[in-house]
Amino acid sequence: MGITVTYLSLLVLVPLSMIFLKTATIGPGEIWEAVSSRRALASFGLSLSASLLAAGVNAVFGVLVAWVLVRYRFPGRSVVDALVDLPFALPTAVGGIALTAIYAPRGWLGQFLYPLGIETAFSRLGVVIALTFVGLPFVVRTVQPVLEELDMDHEEAAASLGASRFEIFRRILLPPLWPSILTGFAMAFARALGEYGSVVFVSGNMPFKTEITPLVIMTKLEQYDYAGATALAMVMLIVSFSLLFLLNRLQAWNNARTSSRGRAPAAEQGQAAPPGAHGVAR
Template sequence: MRTAALKPVIPGFGLTMGFSVLYLSLLLIIPVAGLILFTLQMSWEDFWRAVSHPQVVASYKLSFLASFIGASINAVFGTLVAWVLVRYRFPGKRIIDGLVDLPFALPTAVAGIALVTLYAGTGWVGQYFEPFGIRIAYSQIGVVIALTYIGLPFVVRTVQPVLADFEKELEEASAALGANRLTTIRRVIFPAILPALLTGYALAFARAVGEYGSVIFISGNLPYRTEITPLLIVAKAEQYDYHGAAAIGVVMLGAAFILLLLINGLQWWASRRG
């Protein structure tokens, strides 16, 4: 006797694909396409003049370099935090685990004010560096700190599940075969978490490149020194120079896309190699 095929609970491919494309189009594809089409209304000379101004180029360097440094710091210490949260039990573990998500929940303006209060010349931390002529707030160091702060959860939350699923027997087998701790980390643990680590790094970097709220408070917004590119985009929009703002935005979009594509390629290579 033939039994009737059961209908799937979730709708079929056509309906779900249609809703997925519609959703992505409204939130992602159409806004990006609109930005590019709006920029195409400019002549090449006007576009190049807007994106190659020395003040804009200086903001590119600061935004991408500070984002790279912040994401790199998080790649190291975020992995360490994830390791501690997964492998050890200690009082207050749940509190620390919840604090990791604080940059997600805290408004960026509040985070910026908190960082200024902490690292200014009269702040709890900044007062100890001020006598040595080291300024943290209103300097490029402050920009790096702010971008590191907002990127930490991305690394921790992508590496943490991989470490939780990692079999400790592999570490024990490595030790039984005579490998020391460094060799076990390098040859056993690190290849397993590398794809997740690259994903967290890419997310932290992308988030840092577009950060605005927390940085403008601690950077001081000095042209050619501590002025980030998102601030320039907002400034041009407030001056009704929408084409200039769109042109700079397209450059940031293209650079971020290329870097994310490169990191995703490295992630794919690490997964295949693993």
């Protein structure tokens, strides 16, 4: 316990606490001026909304990818499985350059999207695409082990009783998958909220339009505005921690509710049968 607490303190607690200590050295008025400026508020809105949207997209399609990898056998499956982990190993700057080359007005996909009025690179949509790219592995790798442990007998029994595919997913698959989906969503959101390398290339970095908060922080650091950068970092830290804590509490509540539902049938089976219940009808 002592080694664990010391290790986490040196790597997480002490560096993060320095943000609050550094912010405490400046006055409340200066902090408010830094975090309430139009540029800062616009970056907050884009970072939060794009991260939530990207995490939501990954929560849906990440489950779909995990389902295909677990339940289907097809040529090249191992290659697809390896591609899922590519955003983990790929430098974020390389990912940003690749996305820009694909979705730019003259890129492989952008040359077909821009004539249709769909602006991808150098737009808010490009930010969402980059954040979705870096967050997909978190959902897939969180849901995939749970899917592998699920017993297919329950699905086959429900199908034999006439349940539709949607009913099987909602009643049989979703309850045990829901905690892992929430965990993957939270991890993808946290990863997207702090992403910098891939977004800085594909967004265009236009103030009030496509500028994310990490970029504003880097800009203030380059201008030696350490107080403003620390104030923005403190806000991002508080927001991300609060949302992650809320999602973790929601997951714990869901696990407790699922466990209580599982104990109820067992308790009912253990009750004594009423008199005459074991009689044989003649």
